[in-house]
Amino acid sequence: MAHEASDAELVARYRAGEAEAFAELVTRYASPLFNLTHRLVGDRAEAENLTQETFLRAWNALGRISLDQPLKPYLMRIAVNLCRDWSEKNKAVWLEPLEAENERTVPASDADELIDDLSDAELAERVRAGVEELPPAYRAVIALRYTEELSYEEIAMALDLPLNTVRTQLRRAKAQLGELLSKDLEVEAWRVNS
């Protein structure tokens, strides 16, 4: 089996003058970066532009980055920053103001049973739709964790946040997602019953 070059090997080869090494990095990360930017900005054409810009910035910076650091979170960070700038330029709210952190006991809700009645396929579809409604910052942390399967440490690198903040944001993102699911189901149940 042919040995697949690691990211660090490709960067080293690119620095040694092998331009094709960067092309291989582009092929490797074009889809993951596009997936992330599309999830954050919601527009396919804009996501392609932002992904292209991500690679251009990485291309300009490849001579300086440390080979000890993983490349994927580094690329993700560039993409997230570009998406954040795009959001601010388009007056989209990146993240709603954070409430004081409170570990609270979750009150019971009738909607919880409605969630339980959903099939796995229905739940998957509702979760997908619910994620689209989250603020971009929550979508980012969910995409990095569940779609790109980054570790908490890698997400912290990608978002330039402390590790505990990443855990908190992920927890809040899922809590807000649960509330969205419950609210939608309650509204639907009310419509059916009225």
Added chain:
Amino acid sequence: MSHLSSGQIEAAAAGQLPPGSREHFARCGLCQNRVERASRIEGALAQLPRESASPAFAARIISSLPAPTPRRVPSRPSWGLGLAFAVAAVLMLALVYQTAVDLSANGALDLLSMYTNMPQIVTNYPTEAVATLLDTVPWLQLLITFGALLVAVVLAQQFLSGASTPNGRGIHSRT
């Protein structure tokens, strides 16, 4: 005893029920349902669709990048060039030595010394002083020596820097 907090439910859904909550969890159907629900949502999140870029997308990105700066690859030094430099250097040194000997034998150095010690000769008889000095200088030999020096310098420069050519490799060109 109070029910599990949101953080504890999340931990339990990930298979890490906090030790202090186990007794309550074992007896509380509500918390068990919540953990089960959280686990299902975790599973649904893991199934989030991945948007794939079009197949030509990567190629378009690559073609949009600036062309890489050609890297000059110095060739290995030519040992023939080195040998030629060594020969030229020896010849030049020999010529310099011989020229110095001839200048002394012809009296040029003595004349220069005399003119230095008795500058009135030059000021009183400038034309004769200069003409006499010029007669003692082996001009042809001096020219050949200077030429040999130039050749040695050029050969040394070529040997040390080496001939270099651009590598000319690029993955794409801007259209």
